[in-house]
Amino acid sequence: MKLYSEKASAYPGFSPIVMDHLTGEGGEKISLGERIRSTATMRAVVCDVISEQYREVGMSMNGRLEKLREIESGTVTTGHQLQLCGGPAFFHYKIITTIRLARKLEKESGRGVVPIFWLASEDHDFKEVSWVNGESEKFVWSNPLENSKLPVGKLSLEGIEEVVKDWGGNGVNLMESEAVMLELQKAKENGEKYVHLFRRWLELWYGDTELLVLDASHPKLKNTAAALFAHEFTGSGIASAVLKTTEELKLRGFKVGTHIRDVNLFFQKGDGERVGIVKNGDGFLAGKTVINSEGEDWGAWCKKNAEFLSPGVLLRPLYQEFLLSNSHVVLGPGELGYWKQLEGAFQIREIVMPVLHLRDHVLVLSEELLSNAAQVGWSIEKGWWGEEEWKKVWLEGKMPSGIVDLEEKLSEFKRLSVEVAVGTDSTLEGAALASGATMDKAIGNLLKKIGKAIKRQNEQFLNDLSSSALKIYSKGSPQDRYMNFHILSRDVGGFYQLRNLLLEFDCSREKAVCEFMHVVSSVNENK
Structure with a gap:
């Protein structure tokens, strides 16, 4: 197994705003010590909640929480939706980047740095998290409540066992699929919800590292952020600041498309649906529910009802940083865009904005992929090619060598035809040119037939x-x-071999904030 690594800017297809991030100087850098001081008051409650959540599913943290309890320690966080069986590979690349970055920052600063995964348990888009691809098929989980707006973390595990089993039989290593199924069976036996199962899976995959998992939907955490939520009802929410920053980004030529809500909160109580809060005259509604119908002071009302309030996509990062005050957050390319929209919002809320760090981008190439890529001369430096481009390039290389000579002779023949015709009578030029066009068409048809014959002879290879x-x-x-x-x-080599290869990548010669792309190739050492 070989690992080739390069600066992330070498990875093809990034949007202008991502390339600007990778090639620019970045925003203001706050020292780790300053961030630690700003988060001191929140650290104890966060640690207590994490401890409670692990105990809830009977899982040990093996001392991992002790580093976070040390007030001198910092944090690096990533998060994602609860994608079935991890979903696409970038889910793991985000986590791996976070752990490796935390280790590097710890080594450089001399302070403890804890990697944290933020569970997006309150997201209510079931369709986005319900699928996973195997080797040759897509597997989709059907749940009785899939069409509701219930937070995915609160969903029961009904219907999930069969789809996970089928996925495990479609190209997944047997021991790995059995381990995933075992955690699912434990969760079902205990009557747990999907968020608990997902914590189990994360522990299976990363429990031997420093990673801690946080579900920030906990009432204790929501209560601490009541004042942050109250701003959304008093006309001093983040919408105007986000809109201003968004317009500034657009003037710089950057496209950012995250919808800006007037009220960046949702309401969700008990087993009810998660519904966006909207302004209605002088009041607020969440569906048919009137928010604060008694007209209580918004600060007091939010303090009493914080557990039923859920930050929207643009307020969630501020809630996260209010709780954790990370030195860095690890993001995908799409997330990077909407975090950039929040620079003004962080300023008006007086919350320190973390350094934005792009996740690793990885391409894994088996021996078969390497061999076929060599057949067409493709490498990542040439950008992304679709399958038709692969076949087109291969076919062009397989066309008979005599075709070039034939085309040259045809071109000369057409030139001489026009010369002879015009030399006889200038009015014959049109006829000579038409004759040449007919020959071009005939040769074109012949080349198509030759191409089809080559395709037919190499159908399996194609x-x-x-x-x-x-x-x-x-x-x-x-x-x-x-x-x-x-x-x-x-x-x-398997899940842990690839995970560890990326975790242990030595970036010691680079700055801690350097972002990377990797090409991992399977190479038979006996060759």
């Missing part, structure tokens, strides 16, 4: 070539957006 192309780039997306980490890691 099918294999298409299969390889689709394992690298499909429907406008690179590999890590649709292929599962378990599937990709199979040909390079």
